[in-house]
Amino acid sequence: MSSIQEKDQHWVHPVTALMDHQAKGVCAWKSADRIHLTDVNGHRVQDAFSGLWCVNAGYGQPTIVEAARKQLEVLPYATGYFGFGSEPAIELAYRLAKLAPAGLNHVIFGQGGSDAVDTAIRTVSYYFNAIGRPEKKHFIAVQRGYHGSSAMGSGLTALPVFHRYFDVPTPTQHHIEAPYTYRHSAGPDEAAVLRATVAALESKVQEIGEDKVAAFICEPIIGSGGVIVPPAGYLKAMRATCDKLGILLIVDEVITGFGRTGPMFTCEHEGVSPDLMTLAKGLTSGYAPMGATIISDKIFAAIAEAGAGGIPFGHGQTYAGHPVSAAIANATLDLYENGLLQNGTEVGEYFQTRLRSLESLSLVGQVRGQGMLAGLELITDKNARTKPDANLKLGQKILAHAFTEGLVFRAFADDILGFAPSLNYTKADVDNLIDILTFSIEKVSGASWI
Ligand SMILES: Cc1ncc(COP(=O)(O)O)c(C=O)c1O
Structure with missing residues (x-):
């Protein structure tokens, strides 16, 4: 066990399943730039959740x-x-x-x-x-x-x-x-x-x-x-x-x-x-x-x-x-007053449109949101709006694929994915988010155990 993992055993993390966390270990961030986070192992991901829906201006604003x-x-x-x-x-x-x-x-x-x-x-x-x-x-x-x-x-x-x-x-x-x-x-x-x-x-x-x-x-x-x-x-x-x-x-x-x-x-x-x-x-x-x-x-x-x-x-x-x-x-x-709200509004419209297009995927029941805030609800039957079997942890699995591909967002416990990109996103950043997310959802929906 690396020393950071040993030391982390002393931190009672917020809103965390404590025994699971002790077994799995921490993902410790080391640095951030614009819309990216890099962990202590050098893995860099695009942050589509603004930390905890808070880093609205993005990272490294001088x-x-x-x-x-x-x-x-x-x-x-x-x-x-x-x-x-x-x-x-x-x-x-x-x-x-x-x-x-x-x-x-x-x-x-x-x-x-x-x-x-x-x-x-x-x-x-x-x-x-x-x-x-x-x-x-x-x-x-x-x-x-x-x-x-x-x-x-x-x-x-x-x-x-x-x-x-x-x-x-x-x-x-x-x-x-x-x-x-x-x-x-x-x-x-x-x-x-x-x-x-x-x-x-x-x-x-x-x-x-x-x-x-x-x-x-x-x-x-x-x-x-x-x-x-x-x-x-x-x-x-x-x-x-x-x-x-x-x-x-x-x-x-x-x-x-x-x-x-x-x-x-x-x-x-x-x-x-x-x-x-x-x-x-x-x-x-x-x-x-x-x-x-x-x-x-x-x-x-x-x-x-x-x-x-x-x-x-x-x-x-x-x-x-x-x-x-x-x-x-x-x-x-x-x-905010000198352009960031304006950018968030413009890119937010693009983000909503692009994310909504994922409703065509079989696992996606509803995409909803406004501006730079969105949720994507996973289902297994579109007409009946059937929730996935919670034991499958579909949301977590999609997040795990995305994380490997270089994207982080939030997977809520009941198979809803949450997104809160920072207001400094460009349309190209949105495109990258959607590409990795689509790939990750398709990867999970194509799995034999579904
Ligand atoms: C709507 C709302 N109110 C209150 C809080 C609590 O804020 P904090 O975590 O800063 O204590 C949150 C945190 O996510 C929130 O979303």
């Missing part, structure tokens, strides 16, 4: 590296507590407020997506207590949704491994059927799925009691649950339903933010302003940890007023508004 280096030299750390701050974090809060949907003008910084969601939950609870509605404690989320793995957020997540043995969801956390048109109980019609989703939220709120429900949280496109694209009009309908029911809307843009589906935020496609919006990943393009929860003027005013008389809003972390992460985020925003 302006980001320079901004980080400069900030490390000038001011490597500054607290945001007790009235202190730093220029990059202040600048970033200002820029995010300008970029965010109307009414979202106040930024609570954190370290990543999980704590951004946790901050949203704590802020909503604080808000309702502060305005004299302490009975509003219940949160509703969507099946197959992912909202991180914090102690509270993991209960809003609705993927089994995040619940098993973790004592979540709590009694105040609920889920409604996902707007998963390909496999929805209301059938495949988009309008019917949208109506059913609105009805599901209404009836869940009625079941719990309108006066007891605090908020509904959703992703604009469900990411880790299998890249599920809801029917057009979903966010708008959820906004209207939340307003009608007197509950807050939290939109989790941790994956979908920062050009992943085209615009800066996916809410923009439908002109929706949530009450709270959670961000991370593309905020720094993964070059350093950072997350943010942007809250509405109304919520900010209430939580500020609740502290009249000098009582602090008792929420924060040592690294909230970290100046190096903030400098990196500002440099990343510069890239």
